[in-house]
Amino acid sequence: MKEQKIAVLGCGLWGRNIVRNFYNLNALGMVCDLDDDNLAKVREQYPNVKTTKDFHDILNSDEITGVVVVTPSHTHFKFVKAMLEAGKHVYVEKPISTVAQEARDLTDLADKKGLVLMVGHLLLYHPAVNRLKMLVEEGALGDIVYAQSDRLNINYFKNDRSVMWDLAPHDVSMISYVLGKNPESVISAIGCSSDRNDIMDITHIGIKMEGGAVAHITDSWITPKKHVQLLVRGTKKTAILDDTVPEHKLTIYDNFKAGSSENIQLDYLEIEPLKLECQHFISCCENGKKARSDGENGFIVVSILEEAEKIMLGDRAKNLDKVDFALSRTKK
Missing domain, CATH: 3.40.50.720 (NAD(P)-binding Rossmann-like Domain)
Structure with a gap:
């Protein structure tokens, strides 16, 4: 070898x-x-x-x-x-x-x-994400009907076509991996530029997954307080994975019993993904x-993000091809 x-x-x-x-x-x-x-x-x-x-x-x-x-x-x-x-x-x-x-x-x-x-x-190598994937495969949540991923943080440089291109690859790949289903099509895609140009610094996209589940993804470069959370809703239970907390990252809630929650034990969490x-x-x-x-x-x-950009910007997406983005994420 x-x-x-x-x-x-x-x-x-x-x-x-x-x-x-x-x-x-x-x-x-x-x-x-x-x-x-x-x-x-x-x-x-x-x-x-x-x-x-x-x-x-x-x-x-x-x-x-x-x-x-x-x-x-x-x-x-x-x-x-x-x-x-x-x-x-x-x-x-x-x-x-x-x-x-x-x-x-x-x-x-x-x-x-x-x-x-x-x-x-x-995130496909994150122990908590892999534990959640196991729960989905075991049927612990029931049939999956919905997933929501929020990835909100601050970025002062914005050297990319949009926050969607910067962060949403994490969300799309993670949801697809956890559900074991590929994304089929973009249902909706909207964005906002706080700088009032074509570089969207907050985006919301809706995706239809194989099997009929719907995924909603929100990404932000303009949120001073970091928020990173994945919700997966099944017909029996709902899982929330919060990657900003040091422990109890993965919690399961019964859909039909108020106040019921279960912290899921995670293996190898101390190993850097x-x-x-x-x-x-x-x-x-x-x-x-x-x-x-x-x-x-x-x-x-x-393919999914390209489709979302076209829905979000229409012909204005071509303007981004002309932007001279820096060769560093931390330089103008």
Whole structure:
């Protein structure tokens, strides 16, 4: 079994967490970033790790077997395509792209070359989410009729097409995974821009799932008090997963008995979900297995969000193609 050496492309706010995890897993081979300050921090913390400002150094390295792309979403297609063509396994942060056809093309390319393509749908590796999925599969909630995911926080930079593209990949992928059903179509999609432009910083989308359940998703960049919660309603019971609390994250309520609640015991909650996700990528690279959050999963999510954007903005969505988004999430 060949030893896996992973390169990380992009080591900003989120990328540095991925760098830390692959380093701790003894798999980090190289880090690439355009920002001198970011690379200086990597060299200070991990003096034996190679650093570069040129992503071609990753492409041309025989040592590097896999690459994690942690760059802004509008750059994903270019970088992922180049890495796959160079024969590298790829783990790309969500969304895989902001264009469904690009996501399809990347998935097909990975399949053609026999490479792993994994999308950073982090919550599919969260112990609480996986426990909730088990409850749904066991029928503990009854037949699922409704799911609601709220992901509200503050973002001062807004370097993306909208909050929907930034956060909703988590919600769509998580609901689909927990229910074991793919999204079928967008029922409704509305948004608001507090800056009065076409970049929506709060969005609400309604989705019809396979089997008839309805999902509602709300995402916000303008909420000073963080609120992250998933509700899943069955014909018997309702589950609420609150990821902002340190314990009792998952609670079950009887639909027909007031004041009844049950805190669900969770295993492995002390393990960082990102570590589990990074371990999964290494395992897939070693064994040649498809990732839990593979390219097909990424394509399905992007297709739904693309449809929602068209409903939300109509022809104005084309204006976002002309915006020169920054290459950093924390710079204008």
